[in-house]
Amino acid sequence: MNNSELIRVLPKAELHVHIEGTFEPELMFEIAQRNKIDIPYKSIDEVKQAYNFHNLQSFLDIYYAGANVLVYEQDFYDLAWAYFIKCQQDNVVHTEIFFDPQTHTDRGVAFEIVLNGLKKACVDAQEKLGITSHLIMCFLRHLSEEAAMQTLEQALPFKDQIIGVGLDSSELGHPPSKFERVFAKAREAGFLIVAHAGEEGPAEYVWEALDLLKVNRIDHGVRSEDDPKLLERLVLEKMPLTVCPLSNLKLCVIDDMADHNIHRLLKQGVKVTVNSDDPAYFGGYMNDNFHAIEQALPLSQDELKQLAINSFEASFIPESEKRKWIKHIHAL
Numbered sequence: 378m379n380n381s382e383l384i385r386v387l388p389k390a391e392l393h394v395h396i397e398g399t400f401e402p403e404l405m406f407e408i409a410q411r412n413k414i415d416i417p418y419k420s421i422d423e424v425k426q427a428y429n430f431h432n433l434q435s436f437l438d439i440y441y442a443g444a445n446v447l448v449y450e451q452d453f454y455d456l457a458w459a460y461f462i463k464c465q466q467d468n469v470v471h472t473e474i475f476f477d478p479q480t481h482t483d484r485g486v487a488f489e490i491v492l493n494g495l496k497k498a499c500v501d502a503q504e505k506l507g508i509t510s511h512l513i514m515c516f517l518r519h520l521s522e523e524a525a526m527q528t529l530e531q532a533l534p535f536k537d538q539i540i541g542v543g544l545d546s547s548e549l550g551h552p553p554s555k556f557e558r559v560f561a562k563a564r565e566a567g568f569l570i571v572a573h574a575g576e577e578g579p580a581e582y583v584w585e586a587l588d589l590l591k592v593n594r595i596d597h598g599v600r601s602e603d604d605p606k607l608l609e610r611l612v613l614e615k616m617p618l619t620v621c622p623l624s625n626l627k628l629c630v631i632d633d634m635a636d637h638n639i640h641r642l643l644k645q646g647v648k649v650t651v652n653s654d655d656p657a658y659f660g661g662y663m664n665d666n667f668h669a670i671e672q673a674l675p676l677s678q679d680e681l682k683q684l685a686i687n688s689f690e691a692s693f694i695p696e697s698e699k700r701k702w703i704k705h706i707h708a709l
């Protein structure tokens with residue numbers, strides 16, 4: 378079996394994907410039309426030309442604008458269902474999906490509309506495609522602590538439908554410490570904890586995510602490499618990093634895929650995983666990310682398998698399910 382075939386047949390868990398970042402231009406046009414909402418593009422080509430980013434913020438401005446056309450429960454269902462079809466194509470058998478309630482509630486869309494649409498797609502994906510999933514609600518870190526606290530309050534009645542909380546949006550200038558009290562409350566309520574840290578921000582933000590937010594996983598975390606003491610701790614604690622190679626390239630976190638540190642981190646024993654982040658904007662879904670690193674870096678087949686094994690080990694599924702998928706991978 379060559380590497381391409383191996384990537385195709387490997388069962389994989391996706392642990393870092395923003396559902397608003399899976400919004401393909403074709404679906405965006407369709408939903409904009411039926412909701413009679415103007416978008417600042419004349420054609421799908423024009424949309425794709427706008428997807429030329431030089432940092433995280435230049436992407437976020439366009440990403441939030443795209444989400445403006447999502448209004449009804451059916452819109453959120455359609456968005457998530459389209460992503461599940463991509464999962465099926467890439468043999469992603471389990472996914473833990475981020476959503477940003479504030480992007481929608483701040484426009485007057487009810488929290489329940491967002492959650493119900495996504496949840497119905499998750500139920501159908503399990504029934505019709507055999508794909509399991511969890512939802513993780515992210516706080517927008519460029520907004521206030523108070524706004525995050527209000528969002529957490531809104532989520533409490535739906536605790537059984539949301540496995541965890543995370544932290545995303547503009548990293549620089551918005552350290553994890555800003556949300557220490559919100560995450561303490563979320564932990565008390567029984568949510569699992571993740572946070573974006575060390576994407577554009579420094580290794581110091583990863584320390585804060587570990588020590589102040591008490592995360593179960595770090596999203597991105599690639600800047601941890603700047604700090605040997607931090608790397609030591611990540612290895613010791615088996616702390617997963619949800620790495621997103623194509624995202625890092627598109628947002629200029631790295632200049633060249635050959636410089637990506639996912640292989641170095643893996644060799645040092647860090648529990649790194651491969652993820653797509655915002656695949657409609659960054660040029661590819663799960664398998665495209667695997668192909669991009671496989672082509673640029675000298676990854677062995679055992680290492681490709683280890684990345685898939687890590688994705689299940691780092692996931693929030695029951696131990697018995699983890700063992701089942703890992704056994705499946707060892708048998709390939």
Ligand code: HPA
Binds near residue numbers: 395398546547655
């Ligand atoms: N970083 C921070 N916030 C985000 C991202 C990301 O890569 N994608 C969507 N929101």
Ligand code: ZN
Binds near residue numbers: 393545
């Ligand atoms: Zn992300």
